[in-house]
Amino acid sequence: MGILIKNCNLISMAESREKYEPGMDILVEDKTITKIGKNLTTPENAEVIDAAGKIVMPGFINTHSHIAMSIFRETLDGYSLQDWLEKKIWPMEDKLTPEDIHDASLLSFVEMVKTGTVMANDQYFLPENSIRAAGLIGVRLMTTRTVFDLSNNPDKMLAEQEELIKKYYKGRCGYEKIYLNVGIHGLYTTGKDTVEKVVAIAKKYDVPVHMHFCENEQEVKDIKKNYGVESPVDVLEKYFSDVHTILAHVVKVSDEEIDRLAKLNVSVAHCPVSNMRLGCGIAKIQQMLDKGINVSLGTDGQGSGSNLDMFDSMKFAALLQKGEFENAGYMDSYEVLKMATINGAKALGVADEIGSVEEGKSADIIIVDLSTPVCQPVGNVFSDLVYNAKGSNVCMTIINGKVVMRDGVVEGCVLKTNYKKCADIIARIS
Amino acid sequence: MGILIKNCNLISMAESREKYEPGMDILVEDKTITKIGKNLTTPENAEVIDAAGKIVMPGFINTHSHIAMSIFRETLDGYSLQDWLEKKIWPMEDKLTPEDIHDASLLSFVEMVKTGTVMANDQYFLPENSIRAAGLIGVRLMTTRTVFDLSNNPDKMLAEQEELIKKYYKGRCGYEKIYLNVGIHGLYTTGKDTVEKVVAIAKKYDVPVHMHFCENEQEVKDIKKNYGVESPVDVLEKYFSDVHTILAHVVKVSDEEIDRLAKLNVSVAHCPVSNMRLGCGIAKIQQMLDKGINVSLGTDGQGSGSNLDMFDSMKFAALLQKGEFENAGYMDSYEVLKMATINGAKALGVADEIGSVEEGKSADIIIVDLSTPVCQPVGNVFSDLVYNAKGSNVCMTIINGKVVMRDGVVEGCVLKTNYKKCADIIARIS
Numbered sequence: 001m002g003i004l005i006k007n008c009n010l011i012s013m014a015e016s017r018e019k020y021e022p023g024m025d026i027l028v029e030d031k032t033i034t035k036i037g038k039n040l041t042t043p044e045n046a047e048v049i050d051a052a053g054k055i056v057m058p059g060f061i062n063t064h065s066h067i068a069m070s071i072f073r074e075t076l077d078g079y080s081l082q083d084w085l086e087k088k089i090w091p092m093e094d095k096l097t098p099e100d101i102h103d104a105s106l107l108s109f110v111e112m113v114k115t116g117t118v119m120a121n122d123q124y125f126l127p128e129n130s131i132r133a134a135g136l137i138g139v140r141l142m143t144t145r146t147v148f149d150l151s152n153n154p155d156k157m158l159a160e161q162e163e164l165i166k167k168y169y170k171g172r173c174g175y176e177k178i179y180l181n182v183g184i185h186g187l188y189t190t191g192k193d194t195v196e197k198v199v200a201i202a203k204k205y206d207v208p209v210h211m212h213f214c215e216n217e218q219e220v221k222d223i224k225k226n227y228g229v230e231s232p233v234d235v236l237e238k239y240f241s242d243v244h245t246i247l248a249h250v251v252k253v254s255d256e257e258i259d260r261l262a263k264l265n266v267s268v269a270h271c272p273v274s275n276m277r278l279g280c281g282i283a284k285i286q287q288m289l290d291k292g293i294n295v296s297l298g299t300d301g302q303g304s305g306s307n308l309d310m311f312d313s314m315k316f317a318a319l320l321q322k323g324e325f326e327n328a329g330y331m332d333s334y335e336v337l338k339m340a341t342i343n344g345a346k347a348l349g350v351a352d353e354i355g356s357v358e359e360g361k362s363a364d365i366i367i368v369d370l371s372t373p374v375c376q377p378v379g380n381v382f383s384d385l386v387y388n389a390k391g392s393n394v395c396m397t398i399i400n401g402k403v404v405m406r407d408g409v410v411e412g413c414v415l416k417t418n419y420k421k422c423a424d425i426i427a428r429i430s
Numbered sequence: 431m432g433i434l435i436k437n438c439n440l441i442s443m444a445e446s447r448e449k450y451e452p453g454m455d456i457l458v459e460d461k462t463i464t465k466i467g468k469n470l471t472t473p474e475n476a477e478v479i480d481a482a483g484k485i486v487m488p489g490f491i492n493t494h495s496h497i498a499m500s501i502f503r504e505t506l507d508g509y510s511l512q513d514w515l516e517k518k519i520w521p522m523e524d525k526l527t528p529e530d531i532h533d534a535s536l537l538s539f540v541e542m543v544k545t546g547t548v549m550a551n552d553q554y555f556l557p558e559n560s561i562r563a564a565g566l567i568g569v570r571l572m573t574t575r576t577v578f579d580l581s582n583n584p585d586k587m588l589a590e591q592e593e594l595i596k597k598y599y600k601g602r603c604g605y606e607k608i609y610l611n612v613g614i615h616g617l618y619t620t621g622k623d624t625v626e627k628v629v630a631i632a633k634k635y636d637v638p639v640h641m642h643f644c645e646n647e648q649e650v651k652d653i654k655k656n657y658g659v660e661s662p663v664d665v666l667e668k669y670f671s672d673v674h675t676i677l678a679h680v681v682k683v684s685d686e687e688i689d690r691l692a693k694l695n696v697s698v699a700h701c702p703v704s705n706m707r708l709g710c711g712i713a714k715i716q717q718m719l720d721k722g723i724n725v726s727l728g729t730d731g732q733g734s735g736s737n738l739d740m741f742d743s744m745k746f747a748a749l750l751q752k753g754e755f756e757n758a759g760y761m762d763s764y765e766v767l768k769m770a771t772i773n774g775a776k777a778l779g780v781a782d783e784i785g786s787v788e789e790g791k792s793a794d795i796i797i798v799d800l801s802t803p804v805c806q807p808v809g810n811v812f813s814d815l816v817y818n819a820k821g822s823n824v825c826m827t828i829i830n831g832k833v834v835m836r837d838g839v840v841e842g843c844v845l846k847t848n849y850k851k852c853a854d855i856i857a858r859i860s
Binding site: 070071072073074075076077078080081107110111114115216273275276277278279280281282306307308309312315316319320322323324325326327328329330332333371372373374375376377378379380381382383384387388390391392415419422423426 | 511705707708736754760803804807810812813814845
């Protein structure tokens with residue numbers, strides 16, 4: 001058993017390896033990368049994959065998403081954000097059934113593995129239905145029962161959040177690719193009592209916290225008012241100093257606040273496409289990277305982020321910094337690839353398992369074919385991946401040693417049926 | 431003979447038609463769209479194309495490119511623009527042979543038709559070699575012998591420019607899809623004597639002028655110095671008032687200058703990807719549209735624009751305005767589609783021929799298949815095209831009534847051979 005990938009051009013993203021290694025073989029045994037080298041011997045019964053001329057690299061890690069929101073793709077235009085949420089999305093979400101969440105999540109997971117993403121960090125509700133869909137496709141999923149104070153019973157949410165952790169924590173469900181964190185919607189919607197309880201759960205189970213943070217000006221104002229503070233970072237310093245916190249967006253922060261964030265145990269999940277779509281503005285990502293903050297990439301939900309193709313996120317992440325700050329030297333392409341892979345693994349606390357292609361790590365690998373006119377000739381290969389490749393250039397996605405997408409075909413989902421189900425859901429609840 | 435496209439979802443972009451018409455048939459006879467309607471009768475010998483569930487729309491028009499620069503794709507990183515040009519590109523360009531220009535252009539034309547573009551506006555040198563390649567693929571090409579004053583003999587260039595027009599003007603070469611304009615590199619590299627001569631040629635042959643304009647701060651300073659003016663727009667008002675001028679970029683202009691541009695006979699070719707890559711900044715496109723300026727889209731050459739996929743240009747055009755000006759209501763998706771199609775046709779003076787799907791116009795049509803997970807379910811179809819579709823979703827490109835790309839396959843070019851030739855060129859001249 002096992003897989004031998006032959007003769008690939010390896011971009012391992014491991015610090016211990018060269019950035020680009022042509023002509024490499026990679027041996028996968030069971031779930032693990034056991035050997036990387038030239039001209040490896042084919043073990044008995046191994047599947048041999050000829051990757052000559054193709055790129056092998058770690059699969060992408062999407063550190064901020066709302067997985068079941070595939071059905072809300074392109075429903076935003078013509079609405080302000082607040083109107084879209086209040087008049088359109090929230091009334092529709094009230095009508096969603098557990099099976100709807102499953103079917104909508106299934107579409108997102110197919111979208112993910114077809115475009116080279118192996119793991120997502122999710123915030124939504126009824127997460128066990130997304131977990132079930134993740135199992136069908138074979139993707140890694142970090143999820144939570146999101147908590148907030150507004151219009152609901154936070155203690156009930158907290159109990160559900162802890163129950164979910166107990167049930168799935170460290171592979172207890174028998175499905176080892178499910179990870180938990182404790183999600184708070186945001187500090188503008190969650191007060192200090194609930195925050196203290198959430199942080200206690202995070203510490204008890206040693207899981208990260210995941211929240212929206214400083215996405216736009218209004219949110220910053222609301223946090224200041226909600227907590228009576230001068231800066232949203234005051235709240236992080238006071239309540240979140242002992243836990244690792246994944247902050248989605250972080251658009252509206254000052255230079256001084258970035259310096260303070262750099263001293264905290266936080267990762268930033270940069271969602272450039274969503275930030276632009278919602279008119280939030282452009283986060284100071286190069287500055288954060290320069291200060292040593294771990295910045296990863298997220299797509300956000302399809303409602304605002306349009307899709308889960310991390311190639312789009314890489315291209316926007318790179319170009320927004322160069323253009324906005326009028327510095328073509330910003331955002332080295334290899335650093336952008338790190339944001340989409342190993343930095344994501346660090347953000348989610350799974351860098352010992354995935355995020356780079358190296359011996360001993362899980363085989364979460366994508367094969368990318370750059371032989372399309374849009375990518376030829378290949379100049380700087382890292383830049384070709386960031387600026388020209390798209391999800392459609394990914395010809396194989398392997399997760400935990402298993403091929404989950406091959407030449408565009410994903411096992412575990414009949415696409416036509418799923419498309420119809422998703423279209424029917426949005427038609428029914430609209 | 432002819433083509434009958436059956437049962438498509440039509441986005442014609444014609445002012446006289448609905449924005450979205452499901453279940454339409456389109457009859458193409460010889461080069462022309464002769465009938466649009468429901469349940470059309472199939473003429474004898476016509477090819478029937480089943481487009482059920484697919485989008486039919488006009489092919490894209492790329493209004494600013496440097497077609498032979500495909501070979502310089504992803505050679506920019508690590509250089510400042512000036513160093514890239516002076517130390518890398520210009521010495522390499524000196525070594526290019528006519529056959530190199532042909533082979534590099536061929537790659538670009540394949541890239542264009544595979545991603546749904548039917549016409550490009552080019553500025554480069556040895557243009558007859560690009561014209562030859564355009565003939566092989568069957569694309570429309572507007573081109574010129576670019577003129578500037580620096581380090582060369584402008585009068586020789588002007589003579590070459592006029593010769594080219596004489597040879598190809600109005601189909602004289604027998605190849606009707608070649609169009610000419612008079613290209614000036616820019617006002618910072620071309621003084622008033624040459625400008626006056628160029629404008630005289632434009633008037634004589636009734637062709638537009640094409641130039642770079644206010645791409646970055648340095649260029650604005652250089653124009654002011656070169657012409658002794660307060661504003662680059664002064665030069666346009668003085669010398670270009672009688673001709674239609676296609677201005678590429680237009681990033682660094684004030685609100686007052688936009689008001690003045692709106693009174694001139696100019697079109698703006700917005701190149702958002704290139705502007706970001708080179709750290710130029712973000713043009714005020716929504717403001718220009720609001721003032722009634724005809725804004726179209728361009729990719730620029732692949733050296734700075736990375737590729738010729740107009741879907742990328744649409745997505746960046748839309749999202750940059752929303753994000754930079756923190757207004758999610760900016761850049762209506764249908765308006766963005768107009769920029770990529772009919773506005774481009776207006777910019778190049780070919781709106782009587784192409785840019786919309788309507789009876790009497792040439793059949794320059796693309797068929798787009800949105801049945802990929804990244805595009806499903808289809809919410810607002812215009813937004814789905816702008817934010818989610820990619821060149822790879824285009825399954826057919828028809829130019830002047832002829833199918834030039836079908837299911838990814840382009841006639842007239844053996845891709846593997848062309849890839850190798852282009853890689854060999856860049857290796858040889860590096």
